[in-house]
Amino acid sequence: MTEKREIICIGCPIGCMLEVSMEYNEVEVVKGYSCIKGKNYALKECTNPTRIVTSSVKVINGELNVVSVKTESDIPKDKIADCIRELRGLEVEAPVKSGDIIIKGVAGTTCNIIATKSIEKVL
């Protein structure tokens, strides 16, 4: 069964409209790209789209109320919602150092959530 998808290339400001034909979750044909970046993007975006997720986590006794965090590497796009759900209600105690692991293996992946900022403790 052939499925057709349209996506916008993010490789440059042109934003080529890419038309992708897929058969059994495999990319058959990519049309509309004007450079190799577009083709590669379409392949990745249609078979294994991933994103780096950034968010914030509540901090107890810190100089700021929240610490910024990110997934250490990109995670599958369909895991974003799960990832955010795991961050909800989470609290960490200051001090926090940039790079500290906040969640080990988020949303069933092997990817960690790490702090991207250092937060000093205040008493």
Added chain:
Amino acid sequence: MEQYDIVIIGGGPAGLAAAIGAKEEGIDNIIILERENCLGGILGQCIHNGFGLHTFKEELTGPEYADRYIQKVIDLKIPYKLNTMVLNMDSDKNITAVNELDGSLEIKAKAVILAMGCRERPRGAINIPGSRCAGIYTAGVAQKYVNIDGYMPGKEVVILGSGDIGLIMARRMTLEGAKVRAVVELMPYSGGLKRNIVQCLDDFGIPLLLSHTITNIYGKDRLEGVMIAKVDENLLPIKESEEYIPCDTLLLSVGLIPENELSGKANVQLSSVTGGPEVNESFQTNVDGIFACGNVLHVHDLVDFVSEESLSAGKSAAKYVKGQMYENRIEIMAESGVRYTVPKYVNLDIIDKNLNIRFRVGNVYRDNYVSIYFDEERVIHLRKRILTPGEMETVKLSNALLKQHPACKRVTVKVEGE
């Protein structure tokens, strides 16, 4: 009266890189004056990724990118004063500043680097009619509330303007549980990066309404809704197309303005196009010994370019302290489609490496050429598949090319059809 070789006003990405540049060029008697309680400037609230691809060849978040420069400033033992607001400056580089520890400070500098950044265009500046209720914020203000203070300014959001901050906030608010109803853009194209349109809007099904604007704002105490309308080719709203969108929050992402009130006090000449100082290849303004870099000079899309430019401005200031003089030998003319250039003036004799000319175009151009003329001779003719106002362009002029034209009287940058 405190005396410094170089005073850097602003401790954001521009000020940090400028300080590092000056120090690396051998000047030790430097001070960074920062009005906030930490270094790093606006990067601290830009917690999304995408910074540093040019500089570090890896993708960092704003705080991580800032940290690398802050650490370097600390390692180089460059002094700085936090919570210190510069109130005045004259063209002799006498600076008045204030903080809680020193009180009112009087500072004399041999050179000054302006690195104050920019501010967001507020509602009043675009005169949107309607209620003056709570719930209307610039995107950057909302970003600070969410990312630094940990508070949500709203639940049901409409965003006016599709610049990158607006797009980034659409995703950020969504991930924190808000419903973003639409991003409304006056122009027929977005001012933001394609990547942000896809990853901040399309990923979450947020509509981008091009050629639309907000015609009225409703709400007594807190915002209750906005009226949007399509605009015609003259950007005027079409009454019949008006549509009401209920929302409790309106975020404005309608432009950034270089913050040059201080520069004006020191008689620094400002460009009417960018709002920033007119500088030469060494980032010196029309006032000897006053340099400018980063978003106070012209608004950038990428912090990587801010760092690069500022490092170079810091080095120029250091050389000035050591006796180098700069002059605005010839003017770079921005013509047909090119709105402005940085630098605005150039002295070809003193450039020892390449010269980067950065500029923005005034419209969307497909399959056009960027041309550079030395006097009447076209020396560069680059085909560009696309040029858009939202993306800053850079043309590199090699040292070899510059050396071939020692007698050049004027440089012109143009967009050409062929």
Added chain:
Amino acid sequence: MFDVVIIGAGVVGCSIARELSKYDLSICVCEKSSDVASGSSKANSGIVHAGFDAKPGTLKAKLNVKGNKMFDRLAAELDIPFRRNGSLVLCFDDSDTSHLHELMEKGIENGVPNLSILSRDEVLSLEPKMNEDVVAALYAPTGGIVCPYEMTIAMAENACSNGVQFLFNQKVINIIKEESTFLIQLENEQIESKIVINAAGVYADEINNMVSAEKIEIKARRGEYCLFDKAAGALVNMTIFQLPTKLGKGVLVSPTVDGNLLIGPNAVDSEDKEEKGTTKEGIDEIIKKAELTMKNIPVRQTITSFCGLRPRCTRDDFIIGEAKDVPGFINAAGIESPGLTSAPAIAEMIEEMVVQILAPGRKLDFNPIRKGIPKFREMNHKERMALIAKDSTYGKVLCRCETITLGEVLSAIRRPLGAKDLDGVKRRTRAGMGRCQSGFCSGKIVKILAKELGLSEADITKFGGNSKILLGENKEISEK
């Protein structure tokens, strides 16, 4: 039981409160909003009119001229900025100059001093930015400018320091005339008073009509304004009016006492007494009209536009005095322009009435002096050093556009009738009034307000009521 209850904490109510606080009286001001100066007093031209405009013999004429003369002393006592910058009425048509002379005659009859007619050249030498089509102008050197909300706040603070009580967020629901007193039903309580003074602005008709059979009607007349950056503030020195023509009343162009440029207002009657939104048509109209006065209105330097509501009385004069059928119920109603100028004189007029009824004794310890918040931005190096040495919080600048320090914001919150919300801080200090329109300082001030008032940041409002700035902590809002 109070001796006097004043309804409305605008410039009229607060001026009356201050005037009456000179006596041994227990006085209460009831205000429906969360702060003083929340209605007409916060959004008007801020002009201290010379007094040539009102019809001779009216209360408007009499109280304007009297009020104008009181401002130098008031400004000194209350530590508020006031400047007699003079005013001009421009005439653009030779055939209209007779009207200019009529206006001068009217002014002379009203008792306005030193009026004169200036020639085109004289006008242009005094105000070089004026439209060169001007043919003549009426010059009134006694015209002035004041900050209307700062004046109201100062009046209120001084009244409060002299013992007047203020109740906020207390709308008057009903007033019942008892034998010798009034029962005033508020939203959450009921108070009793011997005298009631109605200074309720656009709602003065509702208050009057609760007790008096002699009904009055007050309409809200909208007036829109544009405010420009201080960089444009020096384009004019004087307050510039346009001579009314067949085409209608013009708009004014004036510096504000804080150094901005102001244009407006238009005049549109509104059924809705809360409708303070601006309209595109309105803003376009005032800019177009202002261009008659000065060709290059610096539209690109607009900081904000706003709309004020004037309490327009159908009787065309102020209504001041005891209601004929309700002894002890005193109106100060229909106080539209020149109400700001007249307010101090209205207060003295009402003082006489109250003294007649209650015959109170003079308070021996009345202190007419109110010290304003120190203005760091106006100080020199030495003064700043001294202030910061005494209190280091004056060394921390919070509002960069207007150079407002932490010390000033703290003073605004901690002083009598202190600020409780963002607009309260703004009107007391100017923090957030500059070109960035509070982008950089609002978050900081929200934090300071929360800390000082012992509230969560999510409880802080822009101007009371439901005007919250923040709606909850991150991720919290999706849980509901």
